[in-house]
Amino acid sequence: MLAGCVGGQPPVDEAADRPVTVLAPWTGPQAETFERVLESEGFDYVYQGTAAQREVLLSQVQAGTPPDIVIMPGVGELSEYAADGLLEPLDGRGLYEPAHYGAPWTPRATGKSGRHVYWVPVRAALKSIVWYRAANGRPASVGAREWCVGLGDDGAAGWPASDWIEDLLLQTAGPRTYARWARGELGWTAEPVVRAWRAWGSLMKANGPGPPRWALLNDHRGAAGERGLLFGGRAETDERCVAEHQGSFALDLYGDAAGRADYVPSTPYLPGTTAPRGREVSGDFAALFDDRDKAREVFRFLASREGQWFWASLSGASGSSVYSANSAIGVPWPEDPVTRRIARDLNDTSVPRCLDASDVMPPAVRDAFYDAAMQYLAADGRDPLPWLRDIQLVHDHEKRRPWMTDVCG
The missing domain is CATH 3.40.190.10 (Periplasmic binding protein-like II)
Incomplete structure (x- = not known):
């Protein structure tokens, strides 16, 4: 505290300033594409990709060191963490735009603070x-x-x-x-x-x-x-x-x-x-374990129209095809009729999506x-x-x- 006063600088909050940790299921070319998305905004991050995501996440949570952001397809798993009060509620905080994610993409789950949205899809599959x-x-x-x-x-x-x-x-x-x-x-x-x-x-x-x-x-x-x-x-x-x-x-x-x-x-x-x-549709859903500013900033970009558009525009890069559940981004692949149809069918509400x-x-x-x-x-x-x-x-x-x-x- 004395050093901070003498130097004229406030003390550094090392916990708040550390890199944002992201745990997701992608490895190889898919991981490279995802990291290009994070690097596009100059985020200070550490990425961990693994096929054994359930085991890795569970061990980190039990050790008291969960990632700041987890991205996974298993919303059933995420609902357990929400029920235990370990996930941050997303609704009403400007972390995503509800109008851009219709049902069934943002289902509510019960946590210690009531029914909230605890995850948003950042990648979708038909x-x-x-x-x-x-x-x-x-x-x-x-x-x-x-x-x-x-x-x-x-x-x-x-x-x-x-x-x-x-x-x-x-x-x-x-x-x-x-x-x-x-x-x-x-x-x-x-x-x-x-x-x-x-x-x-x-x-x-x-x-x-x-x-x-x-x-x-x-x-x-x-x-x-x-x-x-x-x-x-x-x-x-x-x-x-x-x-x-x-x-x-x-x-x-x-x-x-x-x-x-x-x-x-x-x-x-x-x-x-x-x-x-x-x-039938599936998604890779992002959830927030840590509520610090740097983590919220990364999460907000991944769920945003701009972040989703940029990631989708990389479709085909490094052997990775990317589709979004965000209805605001349209179809950014005009040259490829197959991927255009996938994007259109994902956002077609004339047939129920489950x-x-x-x-x-x-x-x-x-x-x-x-x-x-x-x-x-x-x-x-x-x-x-x-x-x-x-x-x-x-x-x-x-x-x-x-x-x-x-x-x-």
């Missing part, structure tokens, strides 16, 4: 779509052995299976039933849920009683150094791989072949569906979902009930955990 090689034309149908399927992943093997089942439930039962299921109000052995699992089983196991081992052994990104499942390896000459049920981020996996891919709604290829009853259900669920239920889907696919039969009962046990145990309320919009 699901409920099927990719195919444009040169071959849109496939009239896709047989069981013609799907490009891989369920492997570094951080959460099995999640591509959850996308299939979620899409089937959304299109066959509609958004209201889908939302009830995602919120934990509809049991796992309820008829619409069982029907969706059986429909997926019929797609994957149509060619015999044995499990489709290729789906269990493949990584959803394809082999290392290749161009995803649709263009990697022998895919283009192997008639067994015709189409891929995957989100818009598949373009990142296709690399220099991305310009040769096109997509259509998934409903023509799903049993029991005719026209889309909803679009958040990825497993992302909304409590982490324990989500993980049980992924694991059960893998086990069900590995089994000979098509009856999913034994695995659905296992998930229900986890679901019942997690009933006291916070569940999301706003899923579709």
Whole structure:
């Protein structure tokens, strides 16, 4: 204090002045693109990208050193931190523009200070779509052995299976039933849920009683150094791989072949569906652990029209495709018709948009979902009930955990 008085300078608050720490799921080219966004404003930051985000974040929170900003798809996870009073409320503080983020992008969650918005999507993805090689034309149908399927992943093997089942439930039962299921109000052995699992089983196991081992052994990104499942390896000459049920981020996996891919709604290829009853979407949601000025400044830019526009304008740079849920930025890719359609479909309100259900669920239920889907696919039969009962046990145990309320919009 004496030194501060003598020198004529106020004491330095080292905690407030330290770099802003950001934890997110992107590594490699995607991380490079994101860091270009942070560097564009000259922010003083430290970035940490990891596929094991749940484990890393949990260990940091338990150690009392959480990141200032976390960006993750699991809003079910974030809702637990909000309920424990660890996240800063965002609404009414000028940290984002509510008019730019319609439902379902900014659902409210319950924290110690009441119901608030605790996260905003800074990157979005369109699901409920099927990719195919444009040169071959849109496939009239896709047989069981013609799907490009891989369920492997570094951080959460099995999640591509959850996308299939979620899409089937959304299109066959509609958004209201889908939302009830995602919120934990509809049991796992309820008829619409069982029907969706059986429909997926019929797609994957149509060619015999044995499990489709290729789906269990493949990584959803394809082999290392290749161009995803649709263009990697022998895919283009192997008639067994015709189409891929995957989100818009598949373009990142296709690399220099991305310009040769096109997509259509998934409903023509799903049993029991005719026209889309909803679009499944997902996002990477930013939440604030620290309320200091420097952290708020970074957060405000990431959620702003300017920040979202700049990031989206880098789409394609370093092999990273970026789409925004911010309705104010329009479509910054006039030269690419496929990415224009993705951006348009993400912000199309004529069909209900529903958040990825497993992302909304409590982490324990989500993980049980992924694991059960893998086990069900590995089994000979098509009856999913034994695995659905296992998930229900986890679901019942997690009933006291916070569940999301706003899923579709």
